[in-house]
Amino acid sequence: MKILFIHQNFPGQFKHLAPALVARGHDVRSITLRVKEAGDWKGVKLYPYAIKRKPAQGLHPWLVDFETKMLRAESCYAAARQLRDQEGYTPDVIVAHPGWGESMFLRDLWPTARIGLYAELYYTLNDTDTGFDPEFPKPNADTESIRLRLKNINNMMHRQSADLAISPTRFQAETFPDDYQDIISVIHDGIDTAQVAPNADANLTLPDGTILTREDEVITFVNRNLEPYRGYHVFMRALPDLLKARPNARVLMVGGDDVSYGAPPPQGKTWKQIYIDEVRGKIPTPNWERVHFLGKVPYDQFLSMLQISRAHVYLTYPFVLSWSLLEAMAIGAPIIASDTAPVKEVITHGETGRLFPFFDGARMVEEICTVLESPKMREDMATASRNFAVTHYDLETVCLPKQLEWIDRLFDMAPGALRS
Template sequence: MNILIIHQNFPGQYKHLAPELARAGHRVVALTPKVKEATRWNGVAVMPYAIQGRSTEGIHPWLQDFETKLLRGGSCYRGALALRAQGFTPDVILAHHGWGESLFLKDVWPKARLGLYCELYHLTTEDFVNFDPEFERPGADNERLRIRMKNLNNRLHEEVMDAGISPTRFQASTFPDPWRDRITVSHDGIDTDQVRPDPDARLEVADGRVLTRADEVITFVNRNLEPYRGYHVFMRALPEILRRRPAAHVVMLGGDEVSYGARAPEGRTWKQIFIDEVRGRIPDADWARVHFLGRVPYPRFLSLLQVSRAHVYLTYPFVLSWSLLESMSAECAILASDTAPVREVIADGETGLLVDFFDGAGLVDRLESLLGDADLRARLGRAARARIVADYDLRRVCLPRQVAWVDTLAARDPRPPRD
C-alpha cells in the first residue's frame, strides 16, 4: 500500500506510526516544508515542499488566520502535483489538517482515502470562550464570531475526510455530530518501557545542586508557562506552598513563549508577569528553592518526573498535555485540575488528586496533604502507572490500534471532493 503523510513539522504525531507502517512493508512518503531536500528517515521517504506567498497586509485578522492555511494548502497542493508527476499515487493519506496543508489533496488524488488527525474543534461555549474571566478578550460576542471563523479550515476538511483519529475522548467530543461517527479515539501512545520510575534518578538544578528521590520535589511542567496551563494559579499559590513546606524544592519546566491563548501584554512574558506578582511575598531564602529550567532535553525531563514527589498539572478545558500521561507513567503522585480533559485519565483519590482550577487555597491544602502522606503518594503513583500501561502503552496498545485504523481507512470507499 502507498501511504502519504502530511505534517508541517514532520514527524509530529506520526513519529511512531510512520516507521511502523514502513516496517510493515508499505511504501510511506512524507510531504513537509520542514526539509529542504529529499531524505529518508526510519524507512520513510521525506519529500520537501516550499510554502509560497505571505499574508496580505491590512486584511481582516479573522481572514488572516484562514489565509495562512490557504497559503499552506495551495503550496502543499503544488508539492502533491509534483509527487503525482513522479508517478506516486497514494492509497491512503494521513494528515494533521490544523495548518490547512491537506485542503486540496483530494483534488490531486480523488480516489485516495484521507485520514485526519482531529486535534480540536474550536467551540464557542462558555467553557472555551470565557473559562477564565481574568483573561477575557474585549468584546465577548465578537470572540465567539472569531472562533466560528477559525473553524473554516475544520469545516472544509470535514467534506473530504474519510476517517479521523483523535487522541482523547474529550478532543473527539469537540467535533460536531457529522464528524464523530468517523472519528476513532486512540492516543499517540506513551513508551512505558522508557517512561518509568527510577529510584536512582538525579536532577541537577542551580549552582550544581542535585535533587534525588530523597528530596521533597514539587514539579510543574508546561511547553510554555502561560495561563491556559494554569501557570498563574500555581504561581499565586507558590508563596504559601514554600511557607508551609520549608524543605521543598519547586522545579518548573517551560518556555517563555505562548502556545495557546493570548500573548502577554506590552511585549512581556507570562512567566515574568507572575514572577513579578508574587516575588515580593517570597523571602530570598525561599526563592532559592524555586528552579526554572526552561526547556530541556527529553532525558532531563524524564529525570525531573522521576525525582518528583508531587507533580502539579493544571489546564483549561483544552488539548490534554502529553506530560500528564508521562508523569503518570513515571509513577508520579499527581495533583491536577478538575477539568474535563483531565478527568478522562485522573479519577480523584484513585489515580491522582483533583482540585478546582481556580482554587489556589485548595491547591495548597491538597498538595500539603499529598506531600505529608507517603502511603497515599505510593498508592496513587502505582495506580496512575497501571492506568497508562493498560490503556496508553505505545507498543502494546496504541500503535496496534493506530495501524488497525489505517487498515480500516484503506478499506473505505473514498469521499470525492465537493463543489
C-alpha cells in the same frame, strides 16, 4: 500500501505510527514544512514545501486565520502535484493533521486516496478554553461566536474530504459536530511506558550543582511554555503559601518563555516574568532560592525530574491534553491536577491523583500538602496512575496497535465511502 503523511512539523503526532508503517514494509512519505530539502527520517521519505505567497494587506481580521491556512494549503498542493507529475506518485492513504490547512486540497489532486485526519479540536464557545478564564476576556466578546465559526472553516473544509479521523481524547473528539464524530476513533498517540517508567535510583543535577534524588521533597510543574493556558499564573500565585507550608521542598519548573496557546503577553514581556514579578515580593529570598526554573530540558533530564517528583502539579484550561501528564502518570509521579476536561478522563480523585478547582490556588496547596504528608497515599496513587497509563495508553500494546488497525480500516474502505 503507499501512505502519505501531511504535517507542517512532521513527525509531530505521527512519530511512532509512521516508522511502524515503514517497519511493516509500506512505502511511507511525508510532505512537510519542517525540511528544506528532500531527505529521509526513519525510512520515511521527506519532501519539503515552502510558502511563497505573502499574506494580503488590509484583509478583514476575521479572515486572517483562514488565509494563513489557505497559503499553506496552496503551497502543499503545489508540492504534492509536483510529486505526482514527476514521480507518478498516487498514495493509497493520506494521513494528515489538518490544523494548519495543508491537506485542504489533496482530495482534488488524488480523488481515489483514502484520507484520515488527526482531529485535534473543533472551536466552540461551550465547555472549552474559549471564555474559560475571566482574567483574559476576549476583546470583542459580542462577535466571538462569529470569529470561531470562521475559524472552523478549515475543519469543515476537511470534513468534506475525510474518510476517517482520529482523536486522542474523548473530550477533543466531542468538540466536533455529530457528523464529524461519526468518523472519529478515540485513540491516543501513545506513551512508551517501558522507557517512561519509575526509577528508584534516579537523580537530577541542578544548574548550581545540587543533586536531587527521591530522598528530597521535589514538587514539579511542566509547561511547554509557561503561560496561563496551562495554569502557570494559578501555580505562581500559590507559590508563596506553598513554599511557606513546605520549608524543605524544592520546586522544579520546566517550560520555555514563548507562547504555545492563547494571547501573547504585553509587548516586550513574557508570561513567565510577569508572574515572577507579581509574587516575588511575597516570597523571602531563602524560600525563593528553592524555586528552580529549568527552561526547556533534554528528554532524559525531563524523565529524571519526574522520577524524583513527590508531587507533580498539572493544570490546563479545557483544551488539548498534554503528553507530560500521561508521562508523569506512567512514571508513577503522584499527580495533583485541575478538575478540567480532559484531565478527568485520566485522573480520578483519590485514585490516580488529586483534583482541585482550576482557579483555587489555596485548594491546590492543600492537596499538594496532603500528598506530601502521606507516603502511603503517594505510593497507592503512583501505583494506580502507572497501572492506568500502562493499561490504557501504552504505546506498544494499546495505542499503536489501534492506530495500525485504524490505518488498515482506512485502506480497506472504498474511496470516499464515508465522505459527505
